[in-house]
Amino acid sequence: MNFDDETRCGSSxxxxxxxxxxxxxxxxxxxxGESYGWAVRCCGxxxxxxxxxxxxxxxxxxxxxxxxxxxxSFKTWLFAVIRNTAADARRxxxxxxxxxxxxxxxxxxxxxxxxxPLDRPRLQILFRQALAALSDRQRExxxxxMYHDLTIEEAARVMxxxxxxxxxxYDRGKKRLRALLEATGAFDASEHGR
Amino acid sequence: MHPNTDDNDLRALFDAMRQEEMQxxxxxxxxxxxxxxxxxxxxxxVAWMRYAVAAVLVVGLALSALLLLPPRExxxxxxxxxPTAGLLPAPASMLxxxxxxxxxxxxxxxxxxxxxxxxxxxxxxxxxxLPDAASEQ
Numbered sequence: 454m455n456f457d458d459e460t461r462c463g464s465s466x467x468x469x470x471x472x473x474x475x476x477x478x479x480x481x482x483x484x485x486g487e488s489y490g491w492a493v494r495c496c497g498x499x500x501x502x503x504x505x506x507x508x509x510x511x512x513x514x515x516x517x518x519x520x521x522x523x524x525x526s527f528k529t530w531l532f533a534v535i536r537n538t539a540a541d542a543r544r545x546x547x548x549x550x551x552x553x554x555x556x557x558x559x560x561x562x563x564x565x566x567x568x569x570p571l572d573r574p575r576l577q578i579l580f581r582q583a584l585a586a587l588s589d590r591q592r593e594x595x596x597x598x599m600y601h602d603l604t605i606e607e608a609a610r611v612m613x614x615x616x617x618x619x620x621x622x623y624d625r626g627k628k629r630l631r632a633l634l635e636a637t638g639a640f641d642a643s644e645h646g647r
Numbered sequence: 648m649h650p651n652t653d654d655n656d657l658r659a660l661f662d663a664m665r666q667e668e669m670q671x672x673x674x675x676x677x678x679x680x681x682x683x684x685x686x687x688x689x690x691x692x693v694a695w696m697r698y699a700v701a702a703v704l705v706v707g708l709a710l711s712a713l714l715l716l717p718p719r720e721x722x723x724x725x726x727x728x729x730p731t732a733g734l735l736p737a738p739a740s741m742l743x744x745x746x747x748x749x750x751x752x753x754x755x756x757x758x759x760x761x762x763x764x765x766x767x768x769x770x771x772x773x774x775x776x777l778p779d780a781a782s783e784q
Contacts, residue, residue: 478679487669500671504678507678508685511678512685512686516686516689577663580660581664595661596661599661600661600664630657
């Protein structure tokens with residue numbers, strides 16, 4: 454299911470949220486951090502581009518081009534708007550939408566499985582590298598479910614795919630991520646192997 | 648539908664990532680404020696553009712009317728006719744000269760009565776009964 458975030462107001466252009474002097478921004482404020490994180494993800498880990506995309510998404514909402522119809526949760530809707538805005542921006546620049554570009558991540562040599570537990574920053578680097586190795590869909594659904602605490606159904610709505618497809622991407626992505634982390638020694642296969 | 652909760656190890660990694668990124672996230676107000684400013688600016692531009700388009704249309708229509716309509720020629724006072732003159736037609740003007748064979752009526756007839764009277768002897772029957780005016784005298 455796709456969210457129609459391009460619904461125009463018609464000839465009499467109004468800015469519904471701006472018309473009200475007391476615009477309820479509390480939901481946006483609550484979700485701003487996560488929205489920014491999601492925008493960064495949708496922009497291939499480029500923060501400058503993500504900032505522009507998030508502001509454009511807010512602009513769409515302010516101008517009434519994207520309207521919340523209450524069919525899904527506010528967060529699901531907002532994330533879908535951000536995702537579509539990022540896709541539009543990427544399309545305009547003639548580039549293919551990729552959530553994470555492996556080249557952007559810090560280059561580190563393939564690590565040997567360590568004998569001692571990894572420290573947190575090192576673990577995060579390995580984790581990000583493993584995430585970057587996943588397919589776009591797998592990475593996207595894992596982010597939405599595990600990072601943003603959406604259900605798989607909500608993630609499917611944000612991504613504009615069927616629930617079955619989202620579930621498949623989620624399961625395969627999880628397995629592949631776990632395998633990659635075990636291969637780099639970030640996870641102990643005997644401890645985490647499922 | 649919530650995914651199963653056996654993925655605490657993965658979730659822990661995502662949580663750590665989120666905590667790290669939340670600290671780097673910019674504050675909300677400048678984002679929102681700039682978006683509002685952009686929206687207002689765009690709305691103002693759209694309004695001005697509409698006014699400009701309307702003005703251009705009006706001027707264009709006026710110019711095209713001036714250029715396309717035929718120019719009105721000056722008329723002398725003797726040629727002037729009242730606009731309502733057509734409502735008062737003169738009876739003579741309703742007669743079409745071509746519909747009346749006036750020329751044929753005015754011309755002399757092709758045949759005269761005299762043409763049928765013999766020229767040699769003029770007989771007048773009453774003439775014999777009349778007294779001879781000469782003999783009476």
